[in-house]
Amino acid sequence: MSRRRKLAAYRASILHCLQDPGSVGRDAVEYFDDGILLVADGKVQEVGPAAAVLHKMPADAPINDYRGKLIVPGxxxxxxxxxxxxxxxxxxxxxxxxxxxxxxxxxxxxxxxxxxxxxxxxxxxxxxxxxxxxxxxxxxxxxxxxxxxxxxxxxxxxxxxxxxxxxxxxxxxxxxxxxxxxxxxxxxxxxxxxxxxxxxxxxxxxxxxxxxxxxxxxxxxxxxxxxxxxxxxxxxxxxxxxxxxxxxxxxxxxxxxxxxxxxxxxxxxxxxxxxxxxxxxxxxxxxxxxxxxxxxxxxxxxxxxxxxxxxxxxxxxxxxxxxxxxxxxxxxxxxxxxxxxxxxxxxxxxxxxxxxxxxxxxxxxxxLYLNDRIGNFVAGREADFVVLDDGATELTARRREHATNIEERLFALLTLADDRAIAATYVYGEPVYAKIS
Incomplete structure (x- = not known):
């Protein structure tokens, strides 16, 4: 009998790179405003729109709800x-x-x-x-x-x-x-x-x-x-x-x-x-x-x-x-x-x-010649990821309200945020840090 896989889902806005934006531009990234990152036994099984992924998941698979936050690769x-x-x-x-x-x-x-x-x-x-x-x-x-x-x-x-x-x-x-x-x-x-x-x-x-x-x-x-x-x-x-x-x-x-x-x-x-x-x-x-x-x-x-x-x-x-x-x-x-x-x-x-x-x-x-293992959410990659909270400070929360798209939101986060924006860190699908509210 095959072993049951350890499965968990993470729901949030999700952003990762598939190519180099420095040469390809905006088409190098993939973004899901309401997305699901599905992790099985420490590796990415699937990433995509929540509406498309949720109905394919086992009914008892746990869902970690980070809606309002942004998940990016570690x-x-x-x-x-x-x-x-x-x-x-x-x-x-x-x-x-x-x-x-x-x-x-x-x-x-x-x-x-x-x-x-x-x-x-x-x-x-x-x-x-x-x-x-x-x-x-x-x-x-x-x-x-x-x-x-x-x-x-x-x-x-x-x-x-x-x-x-x-x-x-x-x-x-x-x-x-x-x-x-x-x-x-x-x-x-x-x-x-x-x-x-x-x-x-x-x-x-x-x-x-x-x-x-x-x-x-x-x-x-x-x-x-x-x-x-x-x-x-x-x-x-x-x-x-x-x-x-x-x-x-x-x-x-x-x-x-x-x-x-x-x-x-x-x-x-x-x-x-x-x-x-x-x-x-x-x-x-x-x-x-x-x-x-x-x-x-x-x-x-x-x-x-x-x-x-x-x-x-x-x-x-x-x-x-x-x-x-x-x-x-x-x-x-x-x-x-x-x-x-x-x-x-x-x-x-x-x-x-x-x-x-x-x-x-x-x-x-x-x-580092490790892109076959880490760096994005392609299926099979090791599930190292970060949950970012651009509402962690009054300034970043206010700036987020005026962002018109994910690119503007990301730039403000990169410019203004610090460790307070790290809501959670996962290594190989396991939580290793969670910010205390």
Missing amino acids: FIDCHVHFPQIDMIASYGEQLLEWLERYAYPAERRFVDEAYAEDTADYFIRQLLKNGTTTALVFATLHPQSVNAVFAAAEKRNMRLLSGKTLMDYGCPEDLRDDTQGGIEASRELIERWHGQGRLGYAITPRFAVTSTAEQLAAAGRLAAEFPDTHVHTHLAENAAEVAAVEKRFAGNRSYLDVYHAHGLLRERAVFAHCLHLHEEDRAVMAKHGGSMAFCPTSNLFLGSGLFDLAAAQRHNIRVGAGSDVGGGTSLNMLRTLAEGYKVLQLQGQSLSPYHALYLATLGASRA
Whole structure:
């Protein structure tokens, strides 16, 4: 006898992307003003108009009524540092000085396993409170930091990618790896965690500033040995950083070429920031399947520069949004996308509300090469989703009254809302956060 499927329905306005609105426009999205999201055993079974779906459902299937609210796919954060959560909003420096003054001291604390576990649990709870259901996460060089964040995500059946930070040059001595020892520790973590449930490993050299050529080459060999892992690093965030890399690696054509030469530019390689690039770099990245993480709040906060989304689109590069906490100033992807809109406005570019949603959902899943599993509500996708309430504050409620269509409603929500707008978060069809009224 076949097992009875666990079935549940969610009724609300429902919006998701089927393609890239940045190239296709409004036809890239699907919207149901009164819709049903039908979930069976943690995966999407069907999405459509309530009138069409309700009569096909079993009479005893539970219906979670969120009418008046908006369901969208769970947000995906393509670049965030969980060890920096306790020093978010640290004043007054640009990237390299900020690392020395704030980030490195914060990361030293992860030598303490209990501290790592407590911080990881808090970080994961905060992601879910903000509607983020998948993240690509920097840990520290300490293996216990990786173990802690994976364990916290696994406890909630959350899809998460992370890895041990690799640094063997130009960093504090107590945060410096033995070159080969760091690779072997990474291998052990891959064998323990990669593919465990919904977890995946990311080989994580911090950036070329803090790695020798020997470490980068060893990381590239590790990436070749485990081709279904991710690579996660920083690229061309800050002008002083770019100059330092060009000086140290004078034999390479560019900063990106350093990674390429050492086997770290490939599919499932995600490069955070990508602000100071040549057109040739973008063409090379596109050719080899690399992805970019657009991190507007940190780029503004650290004075690093402005991300050129139009240039990435010209080369068909995969782009997803990233909070980049703690240089970034919010784990909330609504806040992140609001700043992204402003960053692009400063360059004469326009970020439509649908394109913004795409960057934190389907576009982000494509950047992580996970779009066959998450990112929208196509049947068979994992049922990670967020219930948004644009009546959560007096201002957003009043603004909603004057919205004439879903596009205008979404843009106001993206611009004005924050974690108060997250009514509920679901991971693999199960509730993991609900706002207390």
